[in-house]
Amino acid sequence: MPHSFFLRKTARQFLAVIFLFSSQWLWGQEFFLNGSATQSNDTCWVLTPDELWQVGSIWNEQKINLNESFQVLMDMYFGCRDSDGADGIVFGFQPVSTSVGSQGEGIGFQGVVPSLGIEFDTWQNPNLGDPFNDHLAIVRDGNMNHNSATTLAGPVQAGNGNIEDCKWHSLRVNWDVSTHTLEVWFDCQLRLTYTGDIVTDIFGGDPLVFWGFTAATGGASNLQQVCFSYTSFLDGFEDVVICPGGQFQLKVSGGSSYSWSPTTGLSNPNIPNPIASPDTTTTYIVDVLDACNNPFSDSITVFIDGDTVFFDLGPDTTICEDSPLTLDATSYGTNSVDYQWNNGSTSPTLQVSQSGFYAVTVTIDQYCVADDRVYIEVTPLPWPFLGVDTVLCLEDTLLLNASTTGNPDYLWSTGATGPELTVTEPGFYQVTASNQCRDAKAGINVGFEDCRQVYFPEAFSPNDDGINDIFYPQDGGDVELILEMRIYNRWGGLVFENLDFRPNDPSSGWDGRHKGKRLNPGVYTWLARIRFRDGKEEWRSGAVTLIR
Secondary structure, three states, X not given: OOOOHHHHHHHHHHHHHHHHHHOOOOOOOOEEEEEOOEEEEOOEEEEEOOOOOOEEEEEEOOOEEOOOOEEEEEEEEOOOOOOOOOOEEEEEEEOOOOOOOOOHHHOOOOOOOOOEEEEEEXXXXXXXXXXXXXXXXXXXXXXXXXXXXXXXXXXXEOOOOOOOOOOEEEEEEEEEOOOOEEEEEEOOEEEEEEEXXXXXXXXXXXXXXXXXXXXXXXXXXXXXXXXXXXXXXXXXXXXXXXXXXXXXXXXXXXXXXXXXXXXXXXXXXXXXXXXXXXXXXXXXXXXXXXXXXXXXXXEEEEEEOOOOOOOOOOOOEEEEOOOOEEEXXXXXXXXXXXXXXXXXXXXXXXXXXXOXXXXXXXXXXXXXXXXXXXXXXXXXXXXOOOOOOEEEEOOOOEEEEOOOOOOOEEEEOOOOEOOEEEEOOOEEEEEEEEOOOOEEEEEEEEEEEOOOOOEOOOEEOOOOOOOOOOEOOEOOOOEEEEEXXXXXXXXXXXXXXXXXXXXXXXXXXXXXXXXXXXXXXXXXXXXXXXXXXXXXXXXXXXEEEEOO
């Protein structure tokens, strides 16, 4: 056994508890929200909306130990109002409570005793000794009056003097317990430094304090928010015991570059989340550069102990939608084996039928762990469809589109490739859509016909016998509208005219009269402009014999 029985037993009791948190970010899980504060996503909180007389705070429910060094990286947003924006944000430490303070110039932190606060003030209060520009200061005991001895550092100008500029601003706070030095970096510049025995001088020797943010508005307002990138309070690693033969994914955030050492047993030492699978117990150190190229580091010890595991989810792969894949993490232990998939399943196997990232953590005997992850891409089956059989008008074309899911290749019966085909001739057209999952076919019959057929009688006999008394155009559905029709006698005189009428309507035709008088028998010429159902317009002409 790599460890003694005593160490294994006590480690089981301890690590069985901390493992519940070692592979998860704790954002949004441990903060008390007060007043106007709301959580906007996993790492961000709105402290005050852009409304008058608001006050909000977030306090972590777990106290931290100021006898230990810490690092905090975050982004802060002070709103868009400048001349009429207020009041600011405080990053504070206090052992009193997780409630919220007063509105306005107190920024939700005034009067909290004992306390240490880093103030970001966006409103000038002359009675508090505020400078004209937006400013930073380190204060104690909730006293925001810079004319008093409770201002430990500052005030100094924040940025260019206006941080209510609709932009996010970076903040880094370092506490080095060995030198008793507190540093405040704002927008990548060191703006404040305070050196002192905070635990003794401010907190009476008690190093355990709550930490969080407060903000307020008063007779002026702004939207005020904070977002965490990294804190050693929340993101610091918990050591982990990996089962022999297993692996575990390490995670850190808040940086622009990462370097892990040693590199032994790591999938990639230059990413924030490498997979660790060392053969022996190893302590890994990660050096990170933040957005300002300032370094911070963290470490985790990966113990190798417990029962061996052999499960492997396999490489990233692609499956067809009609062929689900079973992921198998089955493992064996002396007492118990627990499975936790990222979709909530607790079974040893998981059937996958949708694209996505799948991960499982296996805990053997509530002691050692192993995890694995795989990305499954589900390829849809192709289902081409060309529509129903159709008949087109002469001179028309038809664009067939067989586009379908599954990114297939297309082959038409004409030999053409691609999802589209332009049809200009009658016939049966078929397409085959093929991908790694299957071949699928679709077909369509396409016919052509003359869509501009119209009939004008060659003779009519307007003798009121009810038979062939009217001359008018007739069709079987090809004509949309007779735009104009004119009839002339043999000398070219206009004897009849009608506009914008439908065919097959005797009431729109010519009854052989002109100005109410019956015209003599003979041959008359006609001229018509016709719009057909295919949208085309044509002039047609001919002759009609009037018989008496």
